[in-house]
Amino acid sequence: MQRGADGATRLNCSANIMVLMPVGTPPAPRAACSRTGPARRVDAVFFDVDFTLIHPGSAFDGEGYRAFAARHGLRVDASRFEHAVREASVELERLQDGVYRPEPFLRYVSRVLTRMGAVGDGIEGCALEIYDEWALCHHFALYDDVSPTLAALHAAGYRIGLISNTHRCLDSFQSHFALEPFITAAVSSSDHGYLKPHPSIFRAALERVGISAEGGVMVGDSMTHDIAGARRVGMAAVLLARSGEAPETADGVPVIRSLAELPDLLAGTNGRSRSR
Numbered sequence: 001m002q003r004g005a006d007g008a009t010r011l012n013c014s015a016n017i018m019v020l021m022p023v024g025t026p027p028a029p030r031a032a033c034s035r036t037g038p039a040r041r042v043d044a045v046f047f048d049v050d051f052t053l054i055h056p057g058s059a060f061d062g063e064g065y066r067a068f069a070a071r072h073g074l075r076v077d078a079s080r081f082e083h084a085v086r087e088a089s090v091e092l093e094r095l096q097d098g099v100y101r102p103e104p105f106l107r108y109v110s111r112v113l114t115r116m117g118a119v120g121d122g123i124e125g126c127a128l129e130i131y132d133e134w135a136l137c138h139h140f141a142l143y144d145d146v147s148p149t150l151a152a153l154h155a156a157g158y159r160i161g162l163i164s165n166t167h168r169c170l171d172s173f174q175s176h177f178a179l180e181p182f183i184t185a186a187v188s189s190s191d192h193g194y195l196k197p198h199p200s201i202f203r204a205a206l207e208r209v210g211i212s213a214e215g216g217v218m219v220g221d222s223m224t225h226d227i228a229g230a231r232r233v234g235m236a237a238v239l240l241a242r243s244g245e246a247p248e249t250a251d252g253v254p255v256i257r258s259l260a261e262l263p264d265l266l267a268g269t270n271g272r273s274r275s276r
């Protein structure tokens, strides 16, 4: 699977950058507040997982799909993978009621295979194998900026949570990538029952971390699932745009190109990291 097209960096720009502060730090200078809008006190930082903290390896590129297909007696054209993913993404945009269920994801994978040229009875079984394998951490790699950033935020006193649209076990995820020391709570859509952007999954995460929405900031790569969902329940948000042209803000939300920018953004120190 690959992420759907969320238009993450393509929204209108705005100069309304929020100033975010960790608990226990002094307020930002008055001039900064008046220039950028009201400051918010941040107790906890919540992260999306897929394409925010981790990215898939070769098992889920065109050649990887070709290998999956071959095991099910299917022939596909690996060069058609990216086009197939774009076309199939519509399946993931039909999750309108917000309830987590595997079927839309299986339809998405089946559609990718079909668009790559697969024909025959093996498509359903192949899609199920790919769906199951997507949950396994060894197929994924951590972005280089993740561990240093989570360590810095943890050291600065923030509580850290995970909110993920996934059927991956988030306990296994934390263990596999050695992130357990930093994470206070994690909520997956398959365990919780609702997908982002449904308010329920954000509220569940806030409750598990033990803070109100006003004290939380959501960081993710999806304007639709991460940012809009978080803002709907009253959380602040930061959009991660790892590639492409990134405006300074998107729809009033700060945009970062790397998680390494996050500690300074939260501290509001304009380039100087803060620790305590």
Ligand SMILES: [Mg+2]
Residues within 6 Å of the ligand: 003, 048, 049, 050, 051, 052, 220, 221, 222
């Ligand atoms: Mg994501």
